[in-house]
Amino acid sequence: MAVRERVGVFVCHCGRNIAATVDVKKVVEEISKHPYVVHAEDYKYMCSDPGQKLIYDAIKSKKLTAVVVAACSPTMHEETFRKVCEEAGLNRYKCEIANIREQCSWVHTDIEKATEKAIRIIRGAIEKVVKNRPLHKIELDIVRKCLVIGGGIAGIQAALDIANAGIPVILVEKSPTIGGHMAQLSETFPTLDCSQCILTPKMVEVARHPLIKLYTCSEVIEVSGYVGNFRVKILKRPRYVDEYKCTMCGDCADVCPVLVLNEFDRGLSLRKAIYIPFPQAVPAAYVIDPESCLGFNPIKCGKCKDVCEQEAIDFDMKEEIIEEEVGAIIVATGYGLYPKEKIGEYGYGRYEDVIDSLEFERLLSSTGPTGGEIRRPSDGKIPKRIAFIQCVGSRDENHLPYCSKICCMYTAKHAMLYKHRVPDGEAYVFYIDIRAAGKGYEEFIKRVQEEYGITYIRGRVSKIYEENGKLIVHGVDTLTGVPVKLEVDMVVLAMGMIPTGSIELAKKLKIPIDQYGFLQEVHPKLRPVESVSDGIYICGCAQGPKDISETVTQASAAASKAISLLTRPKLYREPLVAEVNEEICSGCGVCASICPYSAIEIVEGVARVNEILCAGCGTCSAACPSGAMQLRNIEDKTVLRMIKSMLG
Amino acid sequence: MAKRFEPKIVAFLCKWCASAGADLAGVSRLEYPPNIIPITVPCSGRIDPQFILQAFKEGADGVLVGGCHTPGDCHYINGNFKCFKRVTLLKKMLRQFGIDERRLRLEWISATEGKKFARVVKEFVEELRKLGPIKVT
Numbered sequence: 061m062a063v064r065e066r067v068g069v070f071v072c073h074c075g076r077n078i079a080a081t082v083d084v085k086k087v088v089e090e091i092s093k094h095p096y097v098v099h100a101e102d103y104k105y106m107c108s109d110p111g112q113k114l115i116y117d118a119i120k121s122k123k124l125t126a127v128v129v130a131a132c133s134p135t136m137h138e139e140t141f142r143k144v145c146e147e148a149g150l151n152r153y154k155c156e157i158a159n160i161r162e163q164c165s166w167v168h169t170d171i172e173k174a175t176e177k178a179i180r181i182i183r184g185a186i187e188k189v190v191k192n193r194p195l196h197k198i199e200l201d202i203v204r205k206c207l208v209i210g211g212g213i214a215g216i217q218a219a220l221d222i223a224n225a226g227i228p229v230i231l232v233e234k235s236p237t238i239g240g241h242m243a244q245l246s247e248t249f250p251t252l253d254c255s256q257c258i259l260t261p262k263m264v265e266v267a268r269h270p271l272i273k274l275y276t277c278s279e280v281i282e283v284s285g286y287v288g289n290f291r292v293k294i295l296k297r298p299r300y301v302d303e304y305k306c307t308m309c310g311d312c313a314d315v316c317p318v319l320v321l322n323e324f325d326r327g328l329s330l331r332k333a334i335y336i337p338f339p340q341a342v343p344a345a346y347v348i349d350p351e352s353c354l355g356f357n358p359i360k361c362g363k364c365k366d367v368c369e370q371e372a373i374d375f376d377m378k379e380e381i382i383e384e385e386v387g388a389i390i391v392a393t394g395y396g397l398y399p400k401e402k403i404g405e406y407g408y409g410r411y412e413d414v415i416d417s418l419e420f421e422r423l424l425s426s427t428g429p430t431g432g433e434i435r436r437p438s439d440g441k442i443p444k445r446i447a448f449i450q451c452v453g454s455r456d457e458n459h460l461p462y463c464s465k466i467c468c469m470y471t472a473k474h475a476m477l478y479k480h481r482v483p484d485g486e487a488y489v490f491y492i493d494i495r496a497a498g499k500g501y502e503e504f505i506k507r508v509q510e511e512y513g514i515t516y517i518r519g520r521v522s523k524i525y526e527e528n529g530k531l532i533v534h535g536v537d538t539l540t541g542v543p544v545k546l547e548v549d550m551v552v553l554a555m556g557m558i559p560t561g562s563i564e565l566a567k568k569l570k571i572p573i574d575q576y577g578f579l580q581e582v583h584p585k586l587r588p589v590e591s592v593s594d595g596i597y598i599c600g601c602a603q604g605p606k607d608i609s610e611t612v613t614q615a616s617a618a619a620s621k622a623i624s625l626l627t628r629p630k631l632y633r634e635p636l637v638a639e640v641n642e643e644i645c646s647g648c649g650v651c652a653s654i655c656p657y658s659a660i661e662i663v664e665g666v667a668r669v670n671e672i673l674c675a676g677c678g679t680c681s682a683a684c685p686s687g688a689m690q691l692r693n694i695e696d697k698t699v700l701r702m703i704k705s706m707l708g
Numbered sequence: 709m710a711k712r713f714e715p716k717i718v719a720f721l722c723k724w725c726a727s728a729g730a731d732l733a734g735v736s737r738l739e740y741p742p743n744i745i746p747i748t749v750p751c752s753g754r755i756d757p758q759f760i761l762q763a764f765k766e767g768a769d770g771v772l773v774g775g776c777h778t779p780g781d782c783h784y785i786n787g788n789f790k791c792f793k794r795v796t797l798l799k800k801m802l803r804q805f806g807i808d809e810r811r812l813r814l815e816w817i818s819a820t821e822g823k824k825f826a827r828v829v830k831e832f833v834e835e836l837r838k839l840g841p842i843k844v845t
Contacts, residue, residue, distance in 0.1 A: 133731045134748075135728070135731065159748075161734065162731040162732075162733075162734030163731065166734035167734050167737070167738060167826070168739065168741075173742040177744075181745065181746070184745070184747060567780035570782075572724075572725075572818060572819045572820060573820075575821075580819065592728075656784055656785035657785075675784055677753050677754060677784030678750055678751060679753030679754060679784070679790050681754060681756065682755060682794070691754060694749060696756060699747070699749070699756075700758070703747070703766055704762070704766050706718070707716060707718065707766040
């Protein structure tokens with residue numbers, strides 16, 4: 061006969077968060093009548109030190125065998141209260157949380173009904189905690205290696221931080237070089253640092269770091285396993301140029317007869333089919349674009365191969381699938397711009413001189429198609445009047461409801477750099493609001509407006525069209541209420557930011573994304589770089605729009621989380637896995653056939669669970685026809701009793 | 709005036725998506741009717757059809773099953789598919805017990821869909837008010 065359980069129930073007021081809607085005194089009064097409950101009390105803040113002490117003391121003095129804390133969601137303080145119980149000598153699983161805040165007091169207003177609901181929730185938790193068996197965590201080894209996905213500034217920073225802590229890193233980048241969008245930028249706000257000048261030393265450091273293994277032209281295609289022990293499959297596409305043999309002499313590109321639009325310059329220049337994205341690319345090697353290269357048909361071409369003295373070119377390179385084991389993963393897949401085609405009224409695509417902000421960065425860049433001179437795409441003339449339009453796609457219910465955060469700042473920078481290059485030019489900025497929160501940001505905007513004489517017009521632009529070789533920008537100045545019709549030579553659209561690649565990757569990693577496709581953090585304030593899956597961290601614009609300094613900060617934060625995980629001596633995981641009652645099991649194998657982790661096999665006529673592989677989903681338990689397979693502490697009989705007591 | 713019928717609903721919510729979505733509804737202070745009693749399970753694939761039958765037997769007027777979006781959101785690869793199959797089959801059986809299959813509702817609610825959670829509960833309560841109290845024979 062099992063020991064008669066002695067349950068203590070602790071009801072938290074959470075200030076007024078719970079107590080304003082749930083009558084906590086009545087809850088205590090009612091729940092005290094429960095046959096298992098030997099102690100019940102309420103307190104203003106159960107998570108505070110005195111609150112925790114109440115629990116500790118009651119466990120000791122009332123000889124409690126189990127504890128229910130009725131408070132906030134278990135995602136908040138389950139660990140806090142389980143630790144208190146452990147300190148007082150109880151097993152951690154003899155403590156359960158009844159969520160009467162997020163799922164009760166915060167969503168209801170009727171005190172009587174909310175109180176009744178809270179009592180029902182607590183009754184369920186009592187049934188559960190009584191049925192819970194004391195368990196101990198499962199000990200695991202850790203693979204001391206980290207995978208970083210994405211080689212923009214976020215991925216670079218995270219990889220360097222981790223490698224500098226002595227932990228090996230695998231850095232996977234989809235394109236032929238690392239550097240990301242930051243490599244495309246001209247100068248950075250608010251200090252006007254040359255973007256490439258501050259980025260390329262970091263890129264070289266990655267290339268030379270003995271602990272960083274870099275895979276470019278590569279993508280993560282499959283992820284399995286769990287914290288400390290992920291198995292990753294990486295698809296490495298052929299570069300067709302041996303990166304160790306290539307000396308970047310450029311003879312190959314000189315003879316290549318194919319010209320295509322250069323994506324690094326956002327289509328504003330041409331490149332060959334064998335090319336380097338930009339001179340400081342890492343790895344420092346040419347790459348063949350198989351879409352446009354003619355050399356795959358040896359009769360047609362092969363000129364580059366003929367001239368390459370290093371014999372670095374190999375048309376027979378094949379795709380490879382590389383398998384790696386890592387203990388932690390950092391996702392830094394970055395952003396793209398909202399498709400301009402979706403905003404037809406601004407004439408992008410129809411008018412060559414309506415360009416987006418990244419195209420303008422290329423025009424400003426000294427490595428860009430015009431060598432840093434501002435020349436408009438249509439005829440190469442220097443635009444004497446230019447309009448910048450902010451919030452294109454952003455803060456727009458029809459497109460992206462959110463603010464892309466960096467456009468106010470880079471547009472001010474664009475206008476300033478325009479005036480540096482074209483001192484007699486006129487620049488106009490259309491804006492909705494100026495958001496310049498950041499160190500030195502507001503001052504930068506002021507400088508642009510006051511010292512550079514840029515005209516800021518508050519209002520949205522309704523349409524752009526061409527008339528007599530000029531672009532006409534139609535809008536309204538909402539400060540004066542006067543319609544604005546502006547004749548300009550060129551228009552720059554500050555396009556909103558969208559996540560790229562995070563949606564497919566999130567599915568492979570089993571981590572959530574928000575409604576816009578940005579990766580979701582566990583808690584926006586307090587756990588901003590952790591995903592819900594242990595051991596998977598997120599950073600950079602894949603998590604939400606942000607500028608370079610914030611990206612770097614977040615990348616270092618993600619790296620430090622990964623380091624603190626990977627330097628632990630051992631990992632412990634929840635023992636809430638499936639378990640079979642061999643006396644009942646008939647060995648039918650239904651469980652083994654549906655287990656998504658292949659964690660069950662039939663040995664000598666009965667099911668056997670591999671505790672390390674089992675992730676604790678419990679689908680085997682739901683399928684077992686005899687009830688032999690049970691998920692620890694969420695057993696069938698427990699749930700059935702919970703239902704009965706919660707409805708009763 | 710006759711008292712309005714207040715249906716009792718048991719909600720089986722997966723920990724990763726639907727229950728997290730319910731938490732978000734709370735954090736966002738989205739009000740919905742208090743008729744729902746939540747039970748959090750690790751995965752919608754854990755929900756044994758007998759749990760649902762037990763809830764009806766113990767007097768629930770409706771049962772809500774909340775899981776991660778199909779196809780790829782399930783934290784446990786494909787537990788939501790298994791749940792979908794079980795619920796679909798169970799709905800057919802409910803008819804044979806004389807229980808209107810609308811009393812069993814399956815919804816995919818992600819951790820970021822607090823609004824959807826609140827809306828689903830509101831809609832379900834309204835629907836059950838129309839269906840009236842359950843009679844299990």
